[in-house]
Amino acid sequence: MNEIAAALVWIAGLLAWWVIRYPYQRRARGLKVIRHHKDLEERLLLLFSIVTLAIMPVTHWATSLFRFANYPFQPSMGLLGAVVLAAFLWLFRQSHSDLGGNWSVTLEIRERHSLVTAGVYRYIRHPMYASFWLWALAQALLIPNFIVGPASLVSVGFLYMRRSGREEQMMMDEFGEEYRAYAEKTARLIPGIF
Ligand code: SAH
Numbered sequence: 001m002n003e004i005a006a007a008l009v010w011i012a013g014l015l016a017w018w019v020i021r022y023p024y025q026r027r028a029r030g031l032k033v034i035r036h037h038k039d040l041e042e043r044l045l046l047l048f049s050i051v052t053l054a055i056m057p058v059t060h061w062a063t064s065l066f067r068f069a070n071y072p073f074q075p076s077m078g079l080l081g082a083v084v085l086a087a088f089l090w091l092f093r094q095s096h097s098d099l100g101g102n103w104s105v106t107l108e109i110r111e112r113h114s115l116v117t118a119g120v121y122r123y124i125r126h127p128m129y130a131s132f133w134l135w136a137l138a139q140a141l142l143i144p145n146f147i148v149g150p151a152s153l154v155s156v157g158f159l160y161m162r163r164s165g166r167e168e169q170m171m172m173d174e175f176g177e178e179y180r181a182y183a184e185k186t187a188r189l190i191p192g193i194f
Pocket of ligand 1: 095099102103104105106107108109110114115116117121125126127128129130167171
């Protein structure tokens, strides 16, 4: 694999991300939200993620802004990045399909929200955020630049740290004992470990 192929893999991943997400985004528009925590912090976290995952890579390829931080491309890193990106897409698609109409881009409870404990949610509570970590790792492996490559590890790290606790509290407030029992049986991100 060369640097251009790695960039094309990255772009294909970005397009696949949109193809997977779009139907859920459309469907979510028609499902009434009964409680939400969409505050300024949530909006900034989402904006920061978009900047690092899409705007920075595209700016890097279209301009010379980040060129000073380039390092030589390693084909083995590129190949590993493609494998990690494929794992991201699988987990991302699976978690959307398991969540179905309960999915939201932010912290929201919808009318007729049900607690999902099956599919990938049987093993971990945050498979979609686990997929984001894989996506960020794939970016670090596929883009040989000290700034643009690891940028999403920072934004996904912030998103995960700031959001997962609040989300679990929201789910606890909504589902009480049912969520507590579910949380006791599952790990957050890595089955059986964390
Ligand atoms: N943290 C989860 C979901 C991310 S989508 C993951 O990483 O896979 C965020 C929305 O999913 C939240 O607003 C919440 O309403 C909903 N949600 C999270 N866990 C859920 C579950 N087990 N069942 C149903 N909805 C859930």
